[in-house]
Amino acid sequence: MPGPTDLPVIDTLIGFPTEGSAQYDFIRRQTKDAASKASHMPAEYMFTDVPTASPTSDPVSITLHEMDRFGVEKGMVHVNGEVAARAVTDHPDRFLPAGVVSDPNDVMGTVRALRQQYEEHGIRATTVFPAGTFPQVAIDAPQMYPVYATCVELGIPIFVCAGVPGPRVPYEVQEVGRIDRVMFDFPDLVFVTRHGCEPWEELAVKLMLKWSNLYYSTSAFAPKYYPKAIVDYANSRGADKVIYAGYFPAGMSLERIFRDLPSVPFRDEVWPKFLHGNAARVLGLDG
Template sequence: MTPYDGIPVIDTHIGFREAGYDEYAFITRQTKDRESRDEYSMPAQYMFTGVPADLSTDDPISVTLHEMDRHGIEIGMVSMAKESGQRAVRMFPDRFVPQGSAVDPNDIMGTLNRMTREYEEFGIVSVSSFAAGTFPQVALNAPQMYPIYAKCVELDIPIFACAGIAGPRLKSAVQHVELIDDVMFDFPDLVFVTRHGCEPWQDLAVKLMLKWPNLYYSTSAFAPKHYPKAIVDYANTRGADKIIYAGYFPAGLTLDRIFTDMPHVPFKDEVWPKFLHENARKVLKLKG
């Protein structure tokens, strides 16, 4: 028995291991240390143990679906940047929902055109941002990001954005959590969901979530045993509607690791359904 038995799960950060696709090339072209460039299979490997390896790439959709079924994941949000993601939402629209390709504020018009195209073709329910991975780097509150935020508001979709110290050995100032305050002030209708922890500014993230109604936090790239205490405490008090489950399979964590840890997270009983699926349904506007 677990505290969340019978509760469906929506994973807002899941994907596929696709043959011949170097999903980290945009990071390693910026890193300067030897391990990141020449030794690691993923640029933040020093942070993770048990990175999923030796996954079959013959049918990546079936591999991910199998793992989802084993762990009660009803729906996964997947990127349209990969062919496998596009194929998955077409073949299994009841299991996968489409997230737009990561935004590139160094190509504003290209990004806006791609957002429109993916919205019309796939019905994307969100887009993603990795400020530290942009090249050259563009901060979360930089002018280049503002047309992208405006487009999100126009399409009525949220942006999931990495915030806090970047895992890869890149400069992280462009992801400082305090920058989100500017964004929410200028775009009060924008739904903004943080990714990858907000550390070491998780207390500031809580303060900003209290301040801004449309600011949320997702738990991507963190094994549940490492969820920041400030986030767990916030979910158990005033923030039950603000914290959203996200995994990191197959990029850095196995679902076995995540769901072995999960029962030990000290959420209150009433928080689990909100955390595991209700908040995601609301933010992504999915039918219940």
Template sequence: MTFPHGQPIIDTMMGFPTVGFEQYDFIRKQTKDRQSQQEFQFPAEYMFKHVPKELPTEDPVSVTLHEMDRWSIEKALIGVTGESAQLALKRHPDRFIPSGNVDDPNQVVETVRQIKRDYEEYGIRAVGAFPAGTFPQVAINDKKMYPVYATCVELGIPIFCCAGVPGPRLKFEPQRVEYIDEVMYDFPDLVFVTRHGCEPWEELAVKLLLKWPNLYYSTSAFAPKYYPQKVIDFANTRGADKIIYAGYFPMGLSLERIMTDMPNVPFRDEVWPKFLYENAARVLKLDR
């Protein structure tokens, strides 16, 4: 159960330092409590002791690359929008993996068109979705999402989708883990990767991971100290091929916090290379 220091890592949720927190305005405009509206810069700030707010922003790509090199992160999955992301993808295609995003599934036709444009322009390897953050909210199993899933299947790319109670003070209904079952039933060829923990339904998530061959779990937004025990137990038994590492830099966690916690996770020796690299490489088709 020894952490393999020096093992190459793929981080399936990475970002870049920014000036201010305007990128979260789409969440803030939906919240109603005073703290979310007036006090929090980061919408889930109450959940994290040390949000990395003071990072240099003169050269965001270099800051992220420095942290990646420091912690043996060989590649990182990033969005394709924003100046920093586009610069990173242009200058460092060997380090950054492009991902599209489902911004507003209420606009069904435009959403599908955007995914296809991103695929053609950037060669996206995945699509991200945050059901609780859409406005009006669109649930995981809402039929408005079905064209997105069909498009992912058509293009041969996975969807990384938040599931479980969201950190921001938004309604959790759209992210109930049981909704994933219906989606996997209707789209058996869809590769679906959960984000942000699936809590408090992590036991159900494990049951579904065992049931559906193309369903995976990523550890985004969790310090390793708080990885759900049910998920750790599953990885150490029948689920070594189903659990994928994801961080949360620089949104809510520093890589130093994540990686100094990581050696204390009681994964079996054979689980580590799959968790840190191999499962993500397979899902993202990085060997092709």
């Protein structure tokens, strides 16, 4: 059986290096501590060796180069900017477009934007960072229900940050228990968690056992920090439910991730599903 560094990879969270820190202004506007206001990235205290960009470099070429180095066949990117839109247009075989729910407080504007992203870019999924919305909108808030309904109608999954967020903002909106009501009300919704679900990773496992369309992705975690409950679940009943996601360039280099991956104690039969098969199925690439 090939090892994890020998298998094709679909990365369900990758991006492009950018100069400056304007992309994090949406978080800074709701933080109150001085460190967050002054930092390049409001959660940088959690990461080391964050990749940086050169002003003369082409960000798409940089990401493609890193993908080629580490066998990343396809990467899912958020098409909420010119660089990502260009990448999915110029390299449709490498980049998978995903939408972004930036302000669910604007309910109908969000639904219209989601449909527009689907029509213009053919998005394979959308994503939301509940703790990063402003005012914050909880996973199970009424404002999110039209988004979930639209995802079901379009046949696309939604990737949702869950658990205590890295930026110094309140966490209640991302409590993992909130997912239960959403899955009950939307049995056809494909829901993928992002950013760890900590400290409720064991609850996340219980909910994945309960709900067939609930998945977990490993974004923003170095492989050596994958929660034990998630690794154990993937090695038992959850081999089809745990999906690889990186965090390049927001928090980690692919070099760091793929250097650590072989130390994750997944069973041999889990690796192809974790790195490729589960994402291909959830994103509709396997048919």
